[in-house]
Amino acid sequence: MGRSPCCEKAHTNKGAWTKEEDEKLISYIRAHGEGCWRSLPKAAGLLRCGKSCRLRWINYLRPDLKRGNFTAEEDELIIKLHGLLGNKWSLIAGRLPGRTDNEIKNYWNTHIKRKLLSRGLDPKTHRPIDVDRPFTALKQQDMSAAQDSTASEKYFSGDEEGGSSSTGRHKGCYLDLDLNLNLDLSISLPCHPSQEQSSPREAKAQATPQSLCCHLGFQTGGTCSCQNIPKSLVLLSHSIRPLEEGQHIA
DNA sequence: AATCCTAGCAACCGCCGGATG
DNA sequence: CCATCCGGCGGTTGCTAGGAT
Structure with missing residues (x-):
């Protein structure tokens, strides 16, 4: 059967937006609000695909967007959230008021990836790239360092040119989001080899707070009892609540 | 001055999942 | 329960500006 195209491609403009198009989109949304992107282009007199309008509005025209360089605080927050x-x-953008997912994604790919690499960390896993030093060993060895109240600070404060990629300078892959999280985590649903789910829907149905917390990387005991999951973390598993304006992660 | 290379960013594409009939 | 619609997301592409040669 196939899906109908989201718009009639033959009669839509593509590429960079003109000032006139921007103005049309802004004035239409000011008058009518967001919603029904599919019909918006026609109603607004734009020869654009609805998706394109949505993207343009969300990533560039929205009045609450914060333009300009990312601050050091935002950098660190992005790194932490990406690790998580x-x-x-x-979801990451939801924690950074005024920033869009596209902006953060671009920023990650152009700046932060390199920053992590310069610290000798794998941008995907946030683990040391050094293969001669397995993570498990590192974990044990650096746990004590992590207990130092400034450890996480040190971990994230490697200077760009400092050559921090050399072995022994990593402070371990520990996040400091008020909780003792490590980065051996994934948000993915549990996958027990013995009882593989036949469909994503089934997998979802079997996700429990217990399995969730283990996959979030909580230490057994301590924060995670696997019995008493903080409500906020169950929430986290479903969706990350956006920060209110001015609110921030400690 | 011309050309090449690279980084940064805006925009597009294809897929997924929730909502709805 | 199924088919379809639609919004949203993440990955990728392509254009442009600026620096290097």
């Missing part, structure tokens, strides 16, 4: 969430750019 992976490439869930929209």
Whole structure:
């Protein structure tokens, strides 16, 4: 059967937006609000695909966007959140008021990736690239360092040119989001080899707070009892609540 | 001055999942 | 339960500006 195209491609403009198009889109959304992107282009007199309008509005025209360079605080927050969430750019963006997922994704690919590499960390896993020093060993050895209240600070404060990629300078892959998280985590649903789910829907149905917390990387005991999951973390598993304006992660 | 290379960013594409009939 | 619609997401592409040669 196949899906109908989201718009009639033959009669739509592509590429960079003109000032006139921007103005049409802005004035239409000001008058009518967001919603029904599919019909918006026609109603607004734009020869654009609805998706394109949505993207343009969200990533560039929205009045609450914060333009300009990322601050050091935003950098660190992105790194932390990426360690926790992976490439869930929209969730990460939800924690950075005024920033868009596209912006963060671009920033990650152009700046932060390199920053992590210069620290000798794998941008995907946030683990040391050094293969001669397995993570497990590192974990044990650096746990004490991590207990130092400034350890996480040190971990994230490697200077760009400092050659921090040399072995022994990593402070371990520990996040400091008020909780004792490590980066051996994934948001993915549990996958027990013995009982493989036949469909994503089934897998979802079997996700429990217990399995969730283990996959989030909580230490047994301590924060994670696997019995008493903080409500906020169950929430986290479903969706990350956007920060209110001015609110921030400690 | 011309050409090449690279980084940065805006925009597109294809897929996924929730909502709806 | 199924088919379809639609919004949203993440990955990727392509254009452009600026620096290097």
